[in-house]
Amino acid sequence: MSQKILAAVIFDMDGVLIDSEPSWQAAEFNVLSQLGLTISLEEMVQTTGLRIDQVVEFWYQRQPWDNYDNQATADAIVDKVAADILTNGKAMKGVIQALDTCKNRGLKIGLATSSSSPLIDAVMQKLDIRAYFDAICSAESLTFGKPHPEVYLNCAQALDIPPTSCLAIEDSFNGLIAARAANMRSAVIPAPHEAKQPRWAAANCQLSDLTELESYLALI
Template identity: 65%
Template sequence: MTTAKLKAVIFDMDGVLIDSEPLWQIAEHKVLTDLGLNISIEETVETTGLRIDQVVAFWYARFPWPNYDNAQTAQAIVDQVVSHILANGEAMTGVISALESCQEMGLKIGLATSSSSDIISAVLNKLAIGSYFDAIKSAEHLSYGKPHPEVYLNCADALNIAPVNCLAIEDSFNGLVAARAANMQTIAIPEKRLSQQPRWIIAHQQLEDLTFLPSFLAQKISC
């Protein structure tokens, strides 16, 4: 891994802090099949890490449907995800200990997500973790979402930390590409059933879950 001094940790949200990827897949599948698309819930994995308008555009390009309204379809999916999060959302393994370790080690903490403000609020409220973050940035209103690096660069800027001194934690390949393009140090924590895929080699480090982060950070900072 790069030898640049670590000063901040920037977390992706969906699939890193909250176990919401299955909730996204359920919502995406329901809304799209209600529109008449013949897709399986397994196929929705293809859009993991993309901003919601990009998700809708992705499927429309593949299976065009009549009366296309990207914003309306996107909002329908978001509304369902928010509902699922508030009812059933659960933190990923090791979230609180990871956040507390970052604070104890004097690292700034950021959040860089493709999700909308509605989803961010639902997650932070459900998990009661909003107070840990020094900066929260969404790609919701940016020209480009992940895999474009802008949301990561914006978060580093808000933290007043150079990107090279930031460690980004991602579960998706699109997010990992964004963090690498931002010139950040990276950790991949992919979904277990996808963890053996060779593409994660582009991460500087791969961990099984966030319970391994405190020891990794302690080792990294002591170097």
């Protein structure tokens, strides 16, 4: 990988900036269960990092239901997640510290998420962090979401920074694949119960939380 000088940090949102995975899992479980699916919360981790329409399609292919309407099902899930974030959303450990570190180092800051605009708005409002971001990109209207790299490439372009000069911060393997495919440096912050899985070796580094970002940036 090119060792060009780092010029930007691009954050994933869910599970990196905000502890939204429980909200997603609860909303998906609630909506899909009402459609008649037999699914466990443990099985929900299979779709972490995917765009919501991909999640709905994933489960429909495995347990088809009558009157399939991907958009309506996706919207129902997103509405529940957004409402829960605005009420109960909590920042992941070290978010403000990490964003301040990037600003203080003169790095541009981007957001590359699979989540839709209503979710982005809910998170930015709840955490009051929109002013930090130089570019915000969603995969919601792209042909492919993560693990396809397009949302990362779009964000690098919006920042006017070459992908090889960007560091992507992810929590999911699908997101990590997207970042690597975009030819970016990658830092992964997996959920604690997944932290010892060997697949995270695909990242340039593994962090416990965002408080460790400053130390890692000092090494680049």
